[in-house]
Structures are given as structure tokens and as C-alpha cells.
Amino acid sequence: MTFLSTKQTPPAARYASMVRDAFPGAAVDVVPSILGDGVRALVGHGAVVLTVEVSHAQGHRRPVPVTAVSARVPTRGAVLTLGPAASIPASAKAPRPPHPGLQSVGVLAAPACLAPALLDARALDALATLRGADHAPGELSLDADLLSLRLHGWPGDPFELQRAAALVGELAGRVPSVLDQHFGVGATLHAHPEVRALRAWYASRSRAARALVFGVLALSTLGALALSTALVLMR
Numbered sequence: 001m002t003f004l005s006t007k008q009t010p011p012a013a014r015y016a017s018m019v020r021d022a023f024p025g026a027a028v029d030v031v032p033s034i035l036g037d038g039v040r041a042l043v044g045h046g047a048v049v050l051t052v053e054v055s056h057a058q059g060h061r062r063p064v065p066v067t068a069v070s071a072r073v074p075t076r077g078a079v080l081t082l083g084p085a086a087s088i089p090a091s092a093k094a095p096r097p098p099h100p101g102l103q104s105v106g107v108l109a110a111p112a113c114l115a116p117a118l119l120d121a122r123a124l125d126a127l128a129t130l131r132g133a134d135h136a137p138g139e140l141s142l143d144a145d146l147l148s149l150r151l152h153g154w155p156g157d158p159f160e161l162q163r164a165a166a167l168v169g170e171l172a173g174r175v176p177s178v179l180d181q182h183f184g185v186g187a188t189l190h191a192h193p194e195v196r197a198l199r200a201w202y203a204s205r206s207r208a209a210r211a212l213v214f215g216v217l218a219l220s221t222l223g224a225l226a227l228s229t230a231l232v233l234m235r
Helices: 014-021 114-118 119-127 159-184 193-234
Strands: 027-031 038-045 048-058 063-072 077-086 107-108 139-143 145-154
Touching: 014 027, 014 038, 014 048, 014 159, 038 063, 038 114, 038 193, 048 159, 063 107, 063 159, 077 193, 107 114, 114 159, 119 159
Parallel strands: none
Antiparallel strands: 027 038, 038 048, 048 063, 063 145, 077 107, 077 139, 139 145
């Protein structure tokens, strides 16, 4: 596994040539951004069209490089999130995948049987060995007709890009058949009790996060007003 340091990334124009080497014939473009230029490629994987992106996201102190591979897929209401266990509150009781190399991640899925059905031994092996910069595990998400894999850093060689694309392409191709097999052909899951419960939990977390942000902003505003008042009184 070779991922570049998150503190150093090559110029996007130069990196684009490596992306073209990884996916001959793919449409590859340099994408300008205020955080730092990136590269986007549209890649065919069987019947699935993948979007492979290396870009910069806003970090705590500075922009950080990230790699994302995604595919449009009909999720029909199903939800799955796999990511670092430390970022999932204990109240969610997210189980660990049955793989010794993935005990640092947790899985949230609704319906719950979706996780073992989609993430078979082969997919778990791929996820366990596909690590980003600083050996950070990837974050896999299935929701709103989109399957995506996100990794910290930019791959240092074409093989890593190919492996990430192959994993997402294989999973995307399996989603429709897994849903049909377990829930019925064409069945939708928006009203499924487990789906509704997980979405309600997500919504409550979003409300709590917004309340925290608004609280911090309110305190900052009050502090600024108090300082202004004090300065006026001191004149």
C-alpha cells in the first residue's frame, strides 16, 4: 500500500498523468478549487460508471488531500455506513465487521442484514488492506442512490487507484441483486422500521450538531457585543 503524505501532494496536472495510466481511455480532468486543484476521472467498470476524485477537503487547520470513488446505484432506501469506530457514538452500538483487520471500524446498516449480505469475505479483505495515509481506514457509504469510498490522502501509485475503483465497482454491481434477494424484486425500504429508526438517529445527531454550532456563534456574538460595550464605556 502506498499513499502520499497528507502534507505533500504533487501538482494536479502532473498527478493527472498517473490517473490516466491507472485507467487508460478514461475521461480525466484537472478540477480547479480554492482549496487546491484536484483530478477527476470517469471510469467504466463493467456496467457501472465510477467517478474517481482526488481533491482537497477543509481540515481543522489546513486543506487535506482526500481520495473518493463513487458510483450511482439504486439504494431504494437502504443505508450503510462503515467508518472509524471512534467517530460513531457508543449509543449507536455499531458492530465490528467479522474481520481481524477491521476491528477499528464500525458498521451501521439499515436493514441490519444488509451489511453481512453486501460485505462478504472478499470485500472485507479488500477494505482491510486498502488504507489511506497514516494507515487510516477508508469510509464506505451507501445512501441516497450513491455508493462511495473515501480515503485520506492521495494514492502514490496507479495500483492503489485501481484497487479502490475495483472494490467500489464490484460492490455497486452487487447492490441491486442483494436488495432483490433479501427484500424482494424492486422492493423499497424507505418505510422499513430499521431504516426509519436509523434515519431518525441521524437526524437527531444533525440537530445536536447544529445546536452546538448556533450556541458557539451566539456566545461569540455576545462576547463581541460585551467587548464593544465595554470599549464605549471606557471612552
